[in-house]
Amino acid sequence: MSNAFKQFYRFYSETNFNESMKRGIAMKIGFIGVGNMAQALIHGMRIEHAEWQLFGFDIYAPSLERAAANDGLIALSSAAEVIEKVDIVVLAIKPQQYDGLLKEISSSIRKEQIIVTIAIGFDIARTQSYFAEPMKIVRAMPNTPALIGQGVTGVSFSEAVTDAEHDAARTMFASCGTVVDITxxxxxxxGAVAGSLPAYVYIMTEALADAAVQYGLGRAASYEIISQAISGSAAMVNATNMHPAQLKDQVCSPNGTTIAAVDALEREGFRHALMAAVQACMTRTKELDK
Ligand SMILES: NC(=O)C1=CN([C@@H]2O[C@H](COP(=O)(O)OP(=O)(O)OC[C@H]3O[C@@H](n4cnc5c(N)ncnc54)[C@H](O)[C@@H]3O)[C@@H](O)[C@H]2O)C=CC1
Ligand SMILES: O=C(O)[C@@H]1CCC=N1
Structure with a gap:
């Protein structure tokens, strides 16, 4: 197991979902694929809804065992078994694996079940094309902060999904953070500015911590200080509803230190680096969307 993986699970195991048990409808949700994204969703859901029945199957048994031990996931031995038991089936495998899985399960999924896709580049029509009848498809794009209930998920629905089912799907993702209806x-x-964004922020955190360590701050303290500064700054954008440039201006004293840093960021192409990252994401998405 890699160090990153171990750390992910350290957090994952330390949060006791029984302490935050809440009441609600006992949804039956099944995950086919219990990798990084599914584990974040399962943990987020479990924290908010101890009463939900969460089922899963993964070809990699240790992932299933861990989710069972930490979040009460009911581990099953095949995709077919998951489909048999649940109301909502979440396809949480890589986009390149969707074709094989959809072919395998298309005859066993029932018309009344909700299929949730989270793969980049997989639109509703593409999922529907594996089925003879109109299916209830929820297309969703979550992100990994779902693990701590601070994710953001975009959702869209096929025509066969009823209003009540829209609400059920929104409730499911709302247990992991904010839900936004998108076209x-x-x-x-x-996907480029929300699904992938945590990776950009983690690189920024790591780079800033490297600089802080260079100037004598401890590694662990650097991560704590920088991550709090990032989350506080991000929260200000929503809380104040001020233009990001105004918020930036409040930090820049005349002839001060921050404006010197801003000058360096502009010279190094910080804005363009971020825009280029999003453009690269979009290009790769198009390649996967075939
Ligand atoms: N990781 C992220 O931040 C985000 C991922 N997504 C989407 O989520 C999906 C999953 O991504 P990750 O969780 O990152 O990938 P992952 O590689 O961590 O997890 C995929 C899991 O699927 C399992 N698997 C593969 N074939 C299977 C099969 N036939 N039956 C059962 N299990 C099978 C693998 O063993 C693995 O555990 C992708 O479609 C991705 O586009 C969407 C938003 C964010
Ligand atoms: O990198 C990926 O393909 C996935 C999609 C959004 C975030 N991670």
Whole structure:
């Protein structure tokens, strides 16, 4: 197991879902694929809804065992078994694996079940094309902060999904953070600025911590200080509703230190680096969307 993986599970195991048990409808949700994204969703859901029945199957048994031990996931031995037991089936495998899985399960999924896709580049029509009848498809794009209930998930629905089922799907993702209704046309860019964004922020955190360590701050303290500064700054954008440039201006004293840093960021192409990252994401999404 890699160190990153171990750390992920250290957090994952330390949070006791029984302490935050809440009441609600006992949804039956099944995950096919219990990797990084599914584990974050399962943990987020479990924290909010101890009464939900969460089932899962993964070809990699240790992932299933861990989710069973930590979050009460009911581990099953095949995708077919998951489909048999649940109301909502979440396909949480890689986009490249969707074709094989959809072919395998298309005859066993029932019309009344809700299929949730979270793969980048997989639109509703593409999922529907594996089925003879109109299916209830929820297309969703979550992100990994779902693990701590601070994710953001974009959702769209096929026509067969009823209003009550829209609410059920929104409730499911709301247990992991914010839910935003988006159009199918917005999914790719949503993936680039929300689904992938945690990776950009982690690189920024690591780079800033390297600089802090260079100037004598401890490694652990650097991560704690920088991550709090990032989350506080991000929260200000929503809480104050001020333009990000105004918030930036409040930090920049005339002839001060921050404006010197801003000058260096602009010279190094910080804005362009971020825009280029999003453009690269969009290009790769198009390649997967075939
Ligand atoms: N990781 C992320 O931050 C995000 C991922 N997504 C989407 O979530 C999906 C899953 O991504 P990750 O969790 O990152 O990948 P992952 O590689 O961590 O997890 C995929 C899991 O599927 C399992 N698997 C593969 N074939 C299977 C099969 N036939 N039956 C059962 N299990 C099978 C693998 O063993 C693995 O545990 C992808 O489609 C991705 O586009 C969406 C938003 C964010
Ligand atoms: O890198 C990926 O393909 C997935 C999609 C959004 C975030 N991670």
């Amino acid at each position: 199918e046309a917005e999914f790719n860019i949503f």
